[in-house]
Amino acid sequence: MARRRKGRPINGVVLIDKPTGISSNDTLQKVKRLFFAEKAGHTGALDPLATGMLPICLGEATKFSQFLLDSDKRYRVIAKLGERTDTSDSDGEVVETRDVNVDRETLMSCIEKFRGETDQVPSMFSALKYQGRPLYEYARQGIEVPRESRKITVYDIVLHRFDNGEVEMEVHCSKGTYIRTIVDDLGEMLGCGAHVTMLRRTGVAKYPYENMVTLEQLNEMVEQAHREERSPYDVLDELLLPMDTAVQDLPEVNLVSELVDMVQHGQPVQVFGAPTEGIVRMTGGEERLFLGVAEIDNDGKVAPKRLVVFPQ
DSSP states (O other): OOOOOSSBOOOEEEEEEEOTTSOHHHHHHHHHHHHTBSOEEESSOOOTTOEEEEEEEEGGGGGGHHHHHTSOEEEEEEEEETEEETTSBTTSOEEEEOOOOOOHHHHHHHHHTTSEEEEEOOOSSSSOEETTEEHHHHHHTTOOOOOOOEEEEEEEEEEEEEETTEEEEEEEEOTTOOHHHHHHHHHHHHTSOEEEEEEEEEEETTOOGGGOBOHHHHHHHHHHHHHTTOOHHHHHGGGOBOGGGGGTTSOEEEEOHHHHHHHHTTOOBOOTTOOSSSEEEEEETTTTEEEEEEEEOTTSOEEEEEEOOOOO
16 A cells, blocks of 8 residues: 655745744744645755745755755854854853954954865854764763864955944855854954854855745745635745756756656766766756756766656
């Protein structure tokens, strides 16, 4: 007997404007319930304090969420100078208070040092794992464990405001960059300490900021649909972006129908004009139906890596 589905086999990406005060996983579960989705996954956690863009992949789109995890991010951050906390943000406890004697020229000079590729040691209050457990679990028990530094790239960092002991900046950075750690390191450079009081993710990959929706908006859309005696899914599903938007930066390889059938059975195929290496986005036919992603193998063939499963 076939197992009953626990949700709809709905596919796509919805851009949620995560509120402050709840975790990314809580946000994910709320969205999954509203859409009654069979599968859902987010694309890089935001701290409970943080707000902003949280792309949530539904259904088959979850297979390509890793590409959004690996994408560039943009943030707006406000830091308070003079106080250092154990979590590097205002959710933590103040562990040190120091006088602030910082001028704008010194601040600008220190900020510039973060530009480009650097090594960053992740905060103990992060979701990175050590021996199978997230670092924040050790931190909450007062245990400090060794962390390896990681290469990060800050493509751009702009100072927007410096007054009343507050610094407001905009940061465009690579995957795996901890803004809290940048702020903590900046505070130590300035000799006064600092922590994050506001953090907002304004961009993930090339997704448009204006396409974000809040949980409140989603709930209102559902309630409105019920008042109008319509299916809420008719309204919610219109918000979904195509699942291939998660891999829009990959080069496209378009396959003729004969080759489509072969790759859907997991067979590598030779495609004239395909890249000679790397990961590619596969489409089929003139309608350019998204099929999944592939890797160019050692024989120069397009070898399927992750495929969209279409309903029978």
